[in-house]
């Protein structure tokens with residue numbers, strides 16, 4: 001007999017309670033083994049003011065505390081330390097990470113190469129394609145903002161102005177060019193510039209030479225050329241990304257910066273951090289980023305998340321019995337149902353109508369954001385602008 005909603009909810013709650021109790025027990029064990037966290041027999045004496053200490057200063061009896069304290073420095077330095085630890089650990093597993101996919105911070109790769117883990121073999125840095133294309137969006141937004149401070153209005157309702165939805169579309173073209181035209185930096189650069197020149201084209205001065213030719217082209221001009229029109233009036237210049245003559249020179253500078261051959265050469269492999277971000281979102285669902293989590297919680301959360309990310313509910317079903325939380329047949333059945341639902345939703349999300357809905361939703365959000373920004377008298381935050 002299938003469990004009722006109330007019963008399954010109770011079972012889920014009892015599993016969560018058991019896990020919380022287990023985590024509390026682990027934490028309690030850690031605390032009890034740490035003399036600095038339990039009341040001292042001489043607690044009636046006035047305690048000395050706390051002095052800053054380093055893990056090296058701690059006595060051997062406080063090894064547990066030292067084990068929990070695994071970073072000493074700023075949050076930014078944490079990423080560098082983490083990367084150095086991972087690269088150092090790779091040799092223990094008899095493998096080499098020779099490529100590094102990052103999002104622009106050169107300090108981490110410099111620190112890894114500085115340690116010469118693989119002798120003369122240098123770890124190369126690849127750009128995350130998603131992050132590179134976000135730079136176009138951030139750069140164009142910053143441009144609108146900085147020019148408005150100089151009383152040059154690039155945004156607004158004028159035809160060909162640089163609006164938020166248009167920036168979104170230009171970003172989308174840039175992303176497609178970087179992902180699709182990755183045979184060489186020249187091909188990639190040409191595809192990126194094609195979108196720019198397509199956008200600034202007018203009936204009097206069409207600039208579609210770089211746009212792909214043929215009936216299937218995304219460029220209306222090139223599609224029309226196939227039909228051999230008699231004169232230019234048959235071309236309807238109504239680009240959704242049209243940029244007027246006042247805006248174009250400013251946008252050109254941003255494109256020039258983002259078609260740098262060195263930058264594009266790091267995008268040729270078309271790598272993204274999507275898989276990592278996907279795993280991170282599962283970990284954060286166990287240990288929210290905005291709340292403090294102790295080492296035990298992070299370790300347990302990461303362990304369950306990695307299991308679920310790779311094996312679905314089976315991952316957590318292997319974990320719970322291992323820490324003394326037995327599973328019931330109902331828990332297993334609910335997990336399998338959850339997996340099926342997740343796979344069905346993922347399949348639907350990859351279909352064209354769903355993708356189109358997401359694009360429309362994103363454009364609507366950008367329009368709403370632009371209206372709100374205008375109502376507030378200007379942008380208060382620009383991604384990548386600080």
Ligand SMILES: [Zn+2]
Nearest residue numbers: 198208211219
């Ligand atoms: Zn064109």
